[in-house]
Amino acid sequence: xxSLFRSEEMCLAQLFLQSGSAYDCISELGEMGLVxxxxxxxxxxxxxxxxxxxxxxxxxxxxxxxxLLREIKKADIPLPEGDVNPVAPLPKHVMVIMEQLQxxxxxxxxxxxxxxxxxxxxxxxxxxxxxxxxxxxxIQRSTEREPLQVQYEEFPFLEKDTMxxxxxxxxxxxxxxxxxxxxxxxxIEAFERMLWRVCKGYTILSYSEIDEYxxxxxxxxxxxxxxxxxxxxxxxxxxxxxxxxxCYHCHLYPYPNSNEERNDVVEGLRTRIQDLxxxxxxxxxxxxxxxxxxxxxxxxxxxQVKKMKSIYYILNMCSFDVTNKCLIAEVWCPVxxxxxxxxxxxxxxxxxxxxxxxxxxxxxxxxxxxxxIRTNKFTSGFQNIVDAYGVGSYREVNPAPYxxxxxxxxxxxxxxxxxxxxxxxxxxxxxxFYENDRKLKRTRNEIWNTFFEGRYIILMMGLxxxxxxxxxxxxxxxxxxxxxxxWSVRAMTKAGVxxxxxxxxxxxxxxxxxxxxxFTGPYPLGIDPIWNLASNRLTFLNSYKMKxxxxxxxxxxxxxxxxxxxxxxxxxxxYNLYLVFLPEILFLLCLFGYLVFMILYxxxxxxxxxxxxxxxxxxxxxxxxxxxxDDVQPxxxxxxxxxxxxxxxxxxxVPVLLLGKPLYLYWLHNGGRHLRMYRGYERVRRSSEEELSxxxxxxxxxxxxxxxLSTSREHQTEEFDFADEFLHQAIHTIEYCLGCVSNTASYxxxxxxxLAHAQLSEVLWTxxxxxxxxxxxxxxxxxxxxxxxxxxxxxxxILLVMEGLSAFLHALRLHWVEFQNKFxxxxxxxxxxxxxSLLPSSFEHDGLL
Numbered sequence: 001x002x003s004l005f006r007s008e009e010m011c012l013a014q015l016f017l018q019s020g021s022a023y024d025c026i027s028e029l030g031e032m033g034l035v036x037x038x039x040x041x042x043x044x045x046x047x048x049x050x051x052x053x054x055x056x057x058x059x060x061x062x063x064x065x066x067x068l069l070r071e072i073k074k075a076d077i078p079l080p081e082g083d084v085n086p087v088a089p090l091p092k093h094v095m096v097i098m099e100q101l102q103x104x105x106x107x108x109x110x111x112x113x114x115x116x117x118x119x120x121x122x123x124x125x126x127x128x129x130x131x132x133x134x135x136x137x138x139i140q141r142s143t144e145r146e147p148l149q150v151q152y153e154e155f156p157f158l159e160k161d162t163m164x165x166x167x168x169x170x171x172x173x174x175x176x177x178x179x180x181x182x183x184x185x186x187x188i189e190a191f192e193r194m195l196w197r198v199c200k201g202y203t204i205l206s207y208s209e210i211d212e213y214x215x216x217x218x219x220x221x222x223x224x225x226x227x228x229x230x231x232x233x234x235x236x237x238x239x240x241x242x243x244x245x246x247c248y249h250c251h252l253y254p255y256p257n258s259n260e261e262r263n264d265v266v267e268g269l270r271t272r273i274q275d276l277x278x279x280x281x282x283x284x285x286x287x288x289x290x291x292x293x294x295x296x297x298x299x300x301x302x303x304q305v306k307k308m309k310s311i312y313y314i315l316n317m318c319s320f321d322v323t324n325k326c327l328i329a330e331v332w333c334p335v336x337x338x339x340x341x342x343x344x345x346x347x348x349x350x351x352x353x354x355x356x357x358x359x360x361x362x363x364x365x366x367x368x369x370x371x372x373i374r375t376n377k378f379t380s381g382f383q384n385i386v387d388a389y390g391v392g393s394y395r396e397v398n399p400a401p402y403x404x405x406x407x408x409x410x411x412x413x414x415x416x417x418x419x420x421x422x423x424x425x426x427x428x429x430x431x432x433f434y435e436n437d438r439k440l441k442r443t444r445n446e447i448w449n450t451f452f453e454g455r456y457i458i459l460m461m462g463l464x465x466x467x468x469x470x471x472x473x474x475x476x477x478x479x480x481x482x483x484x485x486x487w488s489v490r491a492m493t494k495a496g497v498x499x500x501x502x503x504x505x506x507x508x509x510x511x512x513x514x515x516x517x518x519f520t521g522p523y524p525l526g527i528d529p530i531w532n533l534a535s536n537r538l539t540f541l542n543s544y545k546m547k548x549x550x551x552x553x554x555x556x557x558x559x560x561x562x563x564x565x566x567x568x569x570x571x572x573x574x575y576n577l578y579l580v581f582l583p584e585i586l587f588l589l590c591l592f593g594y595l596v597f598m599i600l601y602x603x604x605x606x607x608x609x610x611x612x613x614x615x616x617x618x619x620x621x622x623x624x625x626x627x628x629x630d631d632v633q634p635x636x637x638x639x640x641x642x643x644x645x646x647x648x649x650x651x652x653x654v655p656v657l658l659l660g661k662p663l664y665l666y667w668l669h670n671g672g673r674h675l676r677m678y679r680g681y682e683r684v685r686r687s688s689e690e691e692l693s694x695x696x697x698x699x700x701x702x703x704x705x706x707x708x709l710s711t712s713r714e715h716q717t718e719e720f721d722f723a724d725e726f727l728h729q730a731i732h733t734i735e736y737c738l739g740c741v742s743n744t745a746s747y748x749x750x751x752x753x754x755l756a757h758a759q760l761s762e763v764l765w766t767x768x769x770x771x772x773x774x775x776x777x778x779x780x781x782x783x784x785x786x787x788x789x790x791x792x793x794x795x796x797x798i799l800l801v802m803e804g805l806s807a808f809l810h811a812l813r814l815h816w817v818e819f820q821n822k823f824x825x826x827x828x829x830x831x832x833x834x835x836x837s838l839l840p841s842s843f844e845h846d847g848l849l
Contacts, residue, residue, distance in 0.1 A: 003374045004401050008334040010369035015329040017358045022327045025348030025358050026311045027088040033835025034341050035331035040319040049316040058309035064101040065302055068294050069848040075291050079299050086300050088307035111287045122276045127182050128253045129269050134208050134227040177238045181252035185224040191248050204231040307836050369394050372831035381457045389816045390826020397566050399820050412464035414753035414807040418475035421465025428459030471526040477762040479529035487530045491517030508535045513608035545751040547599045553747025554592045560822030561585050579660035583653035590650040592744050658733040662726040669720035743818040749810050757803050
């Protein structure tokens with residue numbers, strides 16, 4: 001837990017891995033997730049590295065696994081439950097897995113191909129059957145029956161004949177031909193128009209829609225089809241009709257010349273369809289057996305191939321020594337994990353049976369180490385809030401442990417409602433209780449994943465909202481009279497202040513706390529419930545919440561400035577305490593800290609008896625900057641002199657903040673070289689690079705940070721740029737001084753959002769719930785059920801989701817802008833350890849796992 005307040009101390013180390021044991025050593029490191037590897041071959045192309053052929057083999061296995069997973073998902077076969085975490089396979093076992101996957105792919109592709117052919121044949125036979133059934137009466141029909149679809153007729157003198165078939169048309173001397181088939185329903189109108197324009201006067205088109213849905217062979221979706229029969233005259237017209245059918249992707253089938261031939265074809269089709277159903281059922285059963293067998297091992301293979309590919313990817317980042325018998329890797333590793341790293345290398349060497357052990361060597365470096373902050377499932381959500389602003393610089397103060405308290409508290413100040421907070425806390429507790437459920441964790445819904453990852457944040461925000469709801473005494477816009485109000489109306493009538501005539505004549509009457517018995521004492525917890533009935537309730541709450549927002553804001557910003565002390569002390573920049581921290585805290589407290597003092601003093605110094613004579617804090621604060629106030633009633637004796645002193649101190653701290661640090665550093669680099677010390681001994685110029693390296697190694701063993709070493713080296717070798725330092729400090733001074741004003745005003749959003757939430761809650765109760773509760777008829781209870789349902793839906797959607805998101809974003813801004821910029825730079829690089837558990841999977845992204 002100690003590393004949560006500051007990032008872990010890191011070191012750069014070299015790993016010397018024997019060629020025979022390198023694979024096993026990297027596998028052990030991947031299981032533990034201890035180190036971050038550096039690429040020692042940045043100039044080498046990806047396809048020119050040592051283990052590129054092994055990576056290609058892994059990609060080929062991934063392709064086969066993707067094919068297997070898609071077929072398993074298509075067959076709706078569940079993968080085995082339970083967490084499977086096999087170790088990375090040895091290189092000699094890779095070919096066995098490759099052969100198994102290739103054999104499965106060939107077998108599965110062959111069975112799938114046969115199944116698709118059978119399905120296509122069955123579809124063609126089914127379409128042929130429908131065509132024969134529907135076209136039975138297109139040419140031969142009785143006169144009593146109206147034709148299904150006849151648009152135009154080539155031989156109008158034949159309309160009176162009772163029977164018409166192919167033989168009768170031949171007797172009339174017409175060389176007729178027939179083309180029959182199926183076409184998609186959406187294309188029939190365009191198809192009909194094209195036939196008329198191209199072959200007008202020489203074709204007869206009849207068509208009818210099939211009642212059943214038939215699977216489209218191109219898309220696999222069920223679709224409506226139309227059976228058509230085209231009678232044409234002449235061979236040339238027949239060629240044109242066939243070309244038109246090809247353009248519209250019609251499925252053409254031969255048309256029988258007689259009823260006897262038709263009956264024989266139908267009987268043969270029926271037999272073939274039955275045989276195809278039998279063969280297709282056996283094929284599907286065998287395919288399911290193959291997929292069931294593959295599903296038992298496919299998840300294990302996916303993990304093994306992922307681990308194996310990542311190991312070879314890391315090995316490509318290593319460099320070989322001159323003998324090509326040893327691989328050298330550079331890694332960032334936490335100093336506290338070095339013993340564990342050595343044990344992992346020893347375990348990898350033992351598993352591989354290497355005669356020469358692999359070892360680690362710590363080396364000095366001037367590069368900025370990555371930032372590692374250890375978290376657990378509770379603190380990770382709050383750490384993500386901080387990292388979204390920027391990853392912390394190496395070894396600087398981490399705001400996350402303080403954010404655990406301040407973030408949900410500031411959210412609750414804006415969201416304070418007992419009922420809404422209870423609903424939010426129950427929702428967060430439900431997610432925490434079922435946090436190990438695989439269905440909740442593995443979902444492709446990004447919105448749900450966001451909520452689930454922040455379940456502990458939601459739980460904390462709900463609990464703090466319950467607390468602030470009790471302080472505000474607000475539960476669904478209603479107050480709870482738990483301890484009994486401290487105000488009494490009876491005392492006003494007993495004292496004779498109110499008469500019956502006054503009560504009847506006035507809608508609103510004021511309670512006077514100066515009369516004995518009217519005000520018996522403050523409410524034990526939160527705001528007195530009688531304020532929910534008062535006409536000046538909004539005025540009172542606005543004043544209370546506005547002053548509370550300013551007070552909380554100044555305390556929050558002051559705490560951020562104070563946290564900067566730990567950065568100054570850790571990085572051995574004690575001059576920043578006097579030249580940066582001191583003027584910053586004086587400027588903030590002399591102005592806005594004094595404003596908080598006046599708020600608290602006015603609350604404590606003025607009672608109900610002299611409240612009418614209490615001066616305005618706003619007027620006094622404005623007069624403080626104008627150096628005036630003699631004509632205004634003072635808040636306390638000696639106020640004017642103290643205010644002038646505080647303004648002078650605040651104004652004097654600005655030039656100190658602006659010029660102090662640049663001038664000191666300029667003097668330090670030009671006139672005070674003889675005073676610069678490093679760890680108790682005088683710095684001397686070292687001409688030997690070996691001696692400088694030994695000094696750095698000695699300092700690192702003593703626990704010095706890399707940034708300190710880098711800073712000391714820069715101070716020795718680089719020229720000091722006063723203009724650059726002055727410009728940087730000028731920007732910081734302007735930003736801080738103006739920011740103190742704007743940031744203090746920014747905390748008024750606590751008051752504004754709290755007011756908006758309370759008013760929306762009250763409007764929702766008045767316009768929805770009160771309507772149902774006021775019905776006193778016998779149908780009132782039945783009417784109350786849908787009213788309560790509407791009230792619940794609007795409460796969740798508007799007050800919990802929308803208002804909760806708004807309060808969340810405003811609390812986020814207060815932490816990022818108003819709090820963290822006082823001490824947190826956020827310019828670091830996040831530590832990305834090589835860990836199998838953190839490796840992304842393309843199959844999970846595609847929804848196959």
